[in-house]
Amino acid sequence: MKKILHYVLLAIAACIILAPFLYAVAVSFESTEETLAFPPVWIPAALHVANYGKALQTAPLLTFIFNSFAVSILVTVGQIITCSLAAYAFAFFEFPGKKVLFTLFLSTMMIPAESTIIPNYMIIRSLDWLNTYQGLAVPFMASAFGTFLLRQYFQTLPKEIYEAARMDGCSRLRFFFTMVLPLSKPALATLSVYTFLSTYNQYMWPLLITNSDSMRTVQIGLAMLQWDQGISWNTTMAGIVIVSLPTVVLLILGQKQLVKGLTAGSTKG
């Protein structure tokens, strides 16, 4: 009995959380008359799949998705390279000034992107990187959070292997590629899911530095489907469903990795 009550409670909560999106999915299949009806229509009488075609026609959504993917992959790969190299040095090397440098890295977490966005915009403009993938991606290719996350993981690898390998004359770089990286796949997966998702969802930076349809990312391009004369809610919602699919799939597949990433910040090693 108690179990059933628990399930009922869970189901109600789940419905409330999902309601906005489920309603959006319903509207995306409605006819235009149904979207304007009052009281609102919860379940469309027939599935108007054509709304999806219209959404794709009204805005180059596939181009936007491609751009978002390109930028997210660039940033993810970039962060994996820079963060793992830095984390390796912090976890395994002994050198003077290590503490100072590590603090310097962490201090970047206290600087909100909005506080540096004006000069950053000017830098990108003077590099002639407005409306380019490198302009969208390069500023985000280093991350203190990612370095911290990987360092925490690297530190759990037994240091004896490192010392033994060094004794045998294994170079630091070789040890990094043959031992550290392969042993750290879970942590790298966590960083990848986290970075990909947060880059895909970026809003302010792409808004500032892109102004051509061919370079816009999903988040900015969606505005082309904003409800307006000529476009009705069903088209807008179809567009939202299309662009949300990649992140929904990523969340379902990568939830475990994501949880590890999100909680890494809450525990101090």
Add this chain to the structure above:
Amino acid sequence: MIPKQKKTVYNTRQALLYLLPSLLLFIVFTFYPLIRSIKLSLFNTNLMGQETVFVGLHRYAEMFASPQFFHSLLVTFLFTLYTVIPGILIALFLAYIVNCQLRYISVFRTIFAFPLSIAVAGASMIFMMLFNPGAGVFTYLLQLLHLSPVFWLSDPGWALPSIAMIAIWRSVGFNTLVLLSGLQSIPEQIYESARIDGSVSWRQFKDITLPLLSPTLFFVFIVSVINALQTFGEINILTQGGPMNETNVIVYSIYREAFFNTNFSYASAEAIVLFVIILLLTVFEFYFLEKRVFYR
């Protein structure tokens, strides 16, 4: 044998080589821009954003004398209040009910995390439809309850709470995931020994769960506050700071002043104020976490 000093120099050089990619990016895109922001706030700027005349702290004086700036700060504070407290309470409830060993529980965990995957633009437009004063779902719900209609986004009194509702929905996924993992890290034996003492559910929650969860709660609180302070997308898509500046939070004001009014200098002064607020919050967090290590 390599002399010790020579070895140290070699080690340092090696380490720097590994740190170089990150360091370079941080210098170019974080540290230099921060210094440049400070410099911009101390100068008059032209339309291209170049510094012209040094004016010292004049911009800050102007800012602190302007009622609009304080209004912006107040709106930012209220928005933080509206989103953080309900956001954490809802997530705590969800994390608590999903922290159990029932069948299919992982399905519910994924559902509760779901809002994480809907980005700001999509979420804002879905809510724009729900908020539609003519035929929207919320208007319908009010009618069912026999309440008078509300012009959610265009009513100065309702715009900020409406934007806050979107932010709460978007934050629930993250908060629930983190709080759930905090709950899971509380050892089962503690509950078992409490049960022997005859501790009832609510007291068990209040006396055992909450204290042990407090570090996680604190982390979620700081992250939520920082996220709330940085909210931009919902406002840009739905209200553009209006109506009557009632949603003109600091971050939106920075954007507006810099990229519409080309007042780079004033915007930079605001950006530095935002930086100081977030710096203090983060230092506070690190200090707290540092202390926490002792009682673990």
